[in-house]
Amino acid sequence: MNIGIAYALAAYLLWGLLPIYLHLLGAIATPEILAHRILWSLVTMVVLLAALRRYAWIPAALAQPRALARFALTASLISLNWVLYIWSINAGHTVDASLGYFINPLVNVLIGALLFKERLRRAQVLALLIAALGVAWLTWLAGAPPWIGLALALSFSFYGLLRKTAALGALEGFTVETALLAPLALAYVAWLAAHGRLGFATAPTRLQVLLMLAGPATTAPLLLFAAGVRRIPFSLTGVLQYLAPTLQWLTGIYLFHEAFDPHKAIGFGLIWLALLIYAAESLWVGWQRSAQA
Numbered sequence: 574m575n576i577g578i579a580y581a582l583a584a585y586l587l588w589g590l591l592p593i594y595l596h597l598l599g600a601i602a603t604p605e606i607l608a609h610r611i612l613w614s615l616v617t618m619v620v621l622l623a624a625l626r627r628y629a630w631i632p633a634a635l636a637q638p639r640a641l642a643r644f645a646l647t648a649s650l651i652s653l654n655w656v657l658y659i660w661s662i663n664a665g666h667t668v669d670a671s672l673g674y675f676i677n678p679l680v681n682v683l684i685g686a687l688l689f690k691e692r693l694r695r696a697q698v699l700a701l702l703i704a705a706l707g708v709a710w711l712t713w714l715a716g717a718p719p720w721i722g723l724a725l726a727l728s729f730s731f732y733g734l735l736r737k738t739a740a741l742g743a744l745e746g747f748t749v750e751t752a753l754l755a756p757l758a759l760a761y762v763a764w765l766a767a768h769g770r771l772g773f774a775t776a777p778t779r780l781q782v783l784l785m786l787a788g789p790a791t792t793a794p795l796l797l798f799a800a801g802v803r804r805i806p807f808s809l810t811g812v813l814q815y816l817a818p819t820l821q822w823l824t825g826i827y828l829f830h831e832a833f834d835p836h837k838a839i840g841f842g843l844i845w846l847a848l849l850i851y852a853a854e855s856l857w858v859g860w861q862r863s864a865q866a
Contacts, residue, residue: 576804577800577801577802577803577804577805578801578804578805578813579801580797580798580800580801580804581797581798581801581802581805581810581813582801582813582816583794583797583801584794584795584797584798584801585794585798585813585814585816585817585820586816586817586820587790587793587794587797588794588817589816589817589818589819589820589821589824590820590824591790591821592662592667592670592821592824592825592829593824593828594783594786594790595658595659595662595663596662596663596829597780597783598663598780598783598784599663600772600776600780601772601773601776601780601784602772603656603659603660603663604656604761605761605762605765605771605772605773606659606784606787607652607655607656607659607758608758608759608761608762609758609762609773609784609785609787610655610659610787610788610791611652611751611754611755611758612755612758612759612762612788613784613785613786613787613788613789613791614747614751614787614788614791614792615748615751615752615755615788616788617788617789617791617792618744618747618748618751618788618792619748621744621792621796622744622745622748627744627745630741630745634740634741634745634749637740640739640740640741641749641753643735643739644739644741644746644749644750644753645753646735647732647735647736647739647746647750648749648750648751648753648754650728650729650731650732650735651728651732651750652754653724653728654725654728654729654732657670657721657724657725657728658670658725661721661725665829665831666721666831667821667822667824667825667829667831668822668825668826668831668832668833669719669721669722670721670722670725670821670825671722671818671819671821671822671825672711672719672721672722672726672818672841672844673721673722673723673724673725673726673729673818674725674726674729674814674817674818674821675722675815675818675822675841675844675845675848676704676708676722676723676726676844677725677726677729677730678814678848678851679700679701679704679847679848679851680726680727680730681730681733681734682697682700682701682851683701684730684731684734688734694854694858696850696851696853696854697851697854699847699850700847700848700850700851700854701847702847703843703844703846703847703850704843704844704847704848706843707839707840707841707842707843707844707847708723708840708844710839710840710843711837711840711841714836714837714840719840742799743795743796743799744796744799747792747795812852812855812856815848815852822841
């Protein structure tokens with residue numbers, strides 16, 4: 574139990590501090606950062622799976638076209654999520670990006686109700702209504718929906734939905750996704766190099782090393798999360814997940830000095846209230862079920 578909490582906390586801490594790492598890469602264009610993240614993640618996963626001797630699944634996976642098509646879709650969703658997130662950080666929208674991961678659990682609940690006809694408890698309905706009110710307030714305030722947060726939440730929710738029913742585990746599935754994206758990323762890097770626009774080639778050594786660390790920076794929290802979620806109650810995971818967007822929000826406000834006026838705070842406050850209701854009710858239901866068991 575304790576080591577599971579430590580693993581999960583470490584994963585969310587790394588995800589929460591990811592904006593600082595991406596901010597250090599600000600001299601590199603967003604599409605190139607995405608390409609390096611894909612390529613170095615694949616290199617990291619290949620080395621890891623070889624060290625663990627976990628490669629017996631590869632022939633069977635390659636023989637399933639429908640499964641590969643599903644992973645092509647999840648790879649597209651996660652690459653969309655990544656490129657939007659990277660752009661948001663380096664364009665001064667870290668606070669807006671954090672909103673996506675605050676509302677992500679509530680989007681999951683909504684998807685479950687709409688697509689799978691899952692019956693919502695009263696507290697969940699109340700949380701969704703309050704969150705919708707917060708989003709409506711932010712929309713009225715800005716004159717447009719908070720599209721960054723909504724796009725990040727929706728892309729990650731549908732990614733999680735498709736991965737939940739995938740045939741492969743976390744490590745193997747992520748390897749397949751990066752392998753499917755790698756040819757496109759490699760072609761883009763080659764095109765940049767051929768036209769003298771490859772940032773990696775002219776970047777200082779420190780920046781080159783940081784780009785190469787995109788693989789471990791992506792896979793380390795994934796592995797820690799996979800190890801932690803198996804050792805702690807799911808309800809506790811649901812509460813701990815708010816650590817990452819909270820750290821991202823604090824980074825945007827206090828480190829990157831992004832604007833956060835009182836009017837915007839009202840919208841975020843409504844969403845935080847919705848999350849508080851959702852998290853408290855989830856913990857209560859989880860404890861009740863454990864007691865009954």
